[in-house]
Amino acid sequence: MTILFEKNTKTFHLQSKNTSYIFRIVKNGNLAHLYWGKKVNQYNGSNEFIFAERSFSPNPDPENWDARYSLDTLPQEYPAYGNSDFRNPAYQVQFENGTTITDLRYVSHVINQGKPLLADLPATYVESIDEAETLEITLVDELTNLKVILSYTIFNDFNAITRSSRFVNEGNSSLKLLKPASMSLDFQQNDFDLITLPGAWARERHIERADLRSGVQSIESRRGTSSHQQNPFMALVGKGTDENHGEVFAFNLVYSGNFLGSVEVDQFSNSRVTMGINPFDFNWLLKAGESFQTPEVVMVYSSDGLGAMSRTYHHLYRKRLCRGNYRDKERPILINNWEATYFDFNEEKIYEIAKKAKSLGVELFVLDDGWFGDRNSDKGSLGDWYIDKKKIPSGLDVLADKINKLDMKFGLWFEPEMISPDSDLYREHPDWCIHVPERNRSEGRNQLILDFSREDVCEEIIKRVSDILEKNPISYVKWDMNRHMTETGSASLPPERQRETAHRYMLGVYKVMERITTKFPHILFESCSGGGGRFDPGMLYYMPQTWTSDNTDAVERLKIQYGTSLAYPIISMGSHVSAVPNHQVNRMTSMDVRGHVAMSGNLGYELDVTKLTENELQAMAAQIKKYKKIRSIIQFGEFYRLLSPFSSNDTSWIYVTENKTEAVFVYISVLAIPNAPFKKIKLNGLASGKKYYIEELEKSYYGDELMNAGLNINHSHSDFSSILLTLKEI
Structure with missing residues (x-):
């Protein structure tokens, strides 16, 4: 790993084990992109820029520069709008005189080992400075003294680069930051497909693949969260790229609020990727001497298809994004009472479910919504974080202690970012919610959003949640967030800062999460937002797992x-x-x-075990016993997708340990097909020369046979059938 700067050509070359990223300082200080892809050992300019005079592509400095030079045709690293480039800009500011024209030029750069933290934002990290190198390039607009610092970190062990930007107002006047993208990148081609992860509540992160076309294609959220509807991930892939072959250029924003990711194909078939905070309904007042840090984008390159891209993200996020005591620990098998009881429970019922679940091998009981205030439906009490003595007369501490004495951990549901209009907290502080004066306060699930842009609100919620966690033996917290943002405004912000509310809210959420998760390191935190409405890298930084979807149907879960x-x-x-x-x-x-679908993640149960038949109880006990044997392979192994539910009646995947000595193979068939053809499937990720014993088949095969010749799949004569096989080297 190294970051090289060639002084003669003013070329930066970022190299990891398998990736190169190359750009250059051109003319009077513009940054122009040359290459990102498979590693180049030594770059000597084989794909140099070609300059040609283009009609309607003006020259930014006609007195001094060649007429063939225009920013409208130059592949750039962080472009502006208005000084000869008509494409999507990476950033835009407005000065006190109302103008929005800037001209950032290179001034200096530094290269350091390691990776600095981002102020007040989640980000990937290193545990040793020799794991990565960081390049920081300073650009300045001489007329206004606006400074922008572009940050590039390249990792040694991952084919990943992170990018972010920091704006510093070194002028004498205030300015408004209108658009602060984290990164921009120009490809001198457009023969890509665009892959995104759209969805809806209970139908999150479905894979969509479409031809890249002229104009702009984008993904975004204006909901105050990363959302169920879009995910801050997108990838450009070659036309023939599949799981195991072809090039992938992927982008993932480490942020949990409003975002925008776009690809613009211009008149010359160039493709510009931009990603960052959504500029819609956003501006940020930057006074003289103040700075603004953007979230980072994690960029992953793969020359070996989508599978290799995914495994890079998996390794990086598991080891250098997630944090805390549980980062490298096996996750407990839990049971949650939500779908078993909803709000209709009492202390005896909860203990009955926990005791029965423990006898089957469950390790953690989670008490979901309804334990606090006067919460018998979703119509009230959010914010009143004290125990409901009518439901739990002995107290939360006594109930949790009783469950702990079963040799079972105890977990609790919270929704700290929300407030019910019917709550003591709202009656005491009606201005503590996100709202606009004299406007209607829209409700979702009978609730409003607390204004986490306010220091007093953040401190009060930290106090209330901490009080529960300090006084009770709690080992797990499910942190929920069940509505999106409307009437976005804050009573604590002046008029000129109202459009900062959504981002300040997100910074407040991060601050509260940082304080609470740091204060209670023994607790496993799981994030949730109506299921998978905030499944993004920003959340994983604070909470190492996410409730993937409120939809627990096994068939729907295949796609999710x-x-x-x-x-x-x-x-x-x-x-x-x-x-x-x-x-x-x-x-x-x-x-x-x-x-088998639930075991393909962190296994849990969401049902009333006291009502199961004897056959169901035996099946559940067998699943738990099996999962305990294989969960380390599933949770820490390398993941290979084999059959897609988006294109087949069947779905399959396999988990393989890093040393390739063990594997878990899963095959799901949704609907039975009459007189169906015989099926076989080629496995992946195994070692060709290793011999594997398949316990369930009582047979042994070499890895190359399983990967090349394939494995026969027994014909299913019923809907909703599945196979789980365990492989072990012999």
């Missing part, structure tokens, strides 16, 4: 979990077995399928 795996590690996915008929889609699926 498959799509999520494009960028996010398996150990970050909460996945539960629930009752049938399923509560979201009313589908009846087998216990095997429900178990």
Whole structure:
């Protein structure tokens, strides 16, 4: 790993083990992009810029420069708008005189070992300075003294580069930051497909692949969160790229609020990628001497298809984004009472479920919504974080202690960012919610959003949540967030800063999460937002796993979990077995399928075990016993997708340990097909020369045979069938 700067040609060359990223300072200080892709050992300019005079592409400095030179045709690193480039800019500012024209030029750069933290924002990190190198380039607009520092970090052990930008107002006047993208990158080609992860509540992160076309294609959220509807991930891939072959250029924003990612194909078939905070309804007042830090984008290159891209993200996020005591620990098997009882429970019922679950091998009981205030429905009490003595008369500490004495951990649900209009907290502080004066306060799930842009609100919530966690033996917290942002404004901000509210809210959420997770390092935190509405890298920095979706139907979960795996590690996915008929889609699926899908993540259960039949109890106990044997392979192994639910009736994947000595193979068939053809599937990720014993088949095969000749799959005569096989080197 190294970052090289060639003084004669003013070329930067960022090299990792398998990747090169190259750009150059041209003319009077513009930064122009040359290459990102498979590693080049030594770059000597084989793909130099070609300059040609183009009609309607003006020259920015006609007195001194060649007429063939225009920013409209130059592949750039961080472009502006208005001084000869008509494409999407990376940034835009407005000065006190109302103008928006800037001209950033290179001034200096520094190269340092390691990776600095980002102020007040989640980001990837290093544990030793020799794991990465960071290049910081300072650009300055001489007329206004606006300074922008572009940061590039390249990792040694990952084919990943992170980029971010920091704006510093070194002028004498205030300015407004209108658009602060974290990165921009120009490709001198457009023969790509665009892959994104759109969805909806209970239908998150479905894979969509489309031709790149002229004009702008984008993904974004204006909802105050990263959202169910879009995910801050996108990838440009070659036309023939699949799981194992072809080039991938992927982008993932480490941020949990409003975002925008776009690809613009221009008149000359160049493609410009831009990603960062959404400029919609955003501006930031930057006074003289103040600075603004953007979130980082994690950029991953793969020359070996989508599978290699995913494994890079999985390794990086699991080891250098997630933090805390649970980062490298196996995750406990849990049972959650939500779909078992909803709000209708008492102390005896909770203990009954926990005791029965413990007898089956469950390790953690989670008490979900309804334990606090006067919470018998979703119509009140959010913000009143004190125990409901009518439901739990002995107290939360006594109940948790009783469950702990079963040799079982105890977990609790919170929704700290929300407030109910029918709550003591709202009656005491009606201005503590996100709102606009004299405007209607829209409600979602009968609730409003607390204004985490306010210091007093953040401190009060830290106090209330900490009080519960300090006084009770709690080992797990599910942190939920169940509505999106409307009437976005803050009573604590002046008029000129109202459009800062959404980002300041997100900074407040991060601050509260940092304080609480640091204060209680023994607690495993799982983030949630109506399920997977905030499944993004920003959340994983504070909470190493996420409730993948409120939809627990095994068939729907195939697409949700498959799509999520494009960028996010398996150990970050909460996945539960629930009752049938399923509560979201009313589908009846087998216990095997429900178990095998839920075991393809962090296994949990979301049902009333006291009502199961003897056969169901035996099946559940067998699943738990099996999962305990294989969970380290699933949670820490390398993941290979084999069959996609988006293109097939069947879905398959395999987990392989890093030393390739063990593997877990899963195959799910949704609907039975009459007189179906015989099936075989080629495995992946195994070692060709190793011989593997398949316990369930009582047979042994070499890795090359399983990967090249394939494995026969038994014909299914019923809907919703599945196979789980364990492989071990002999």
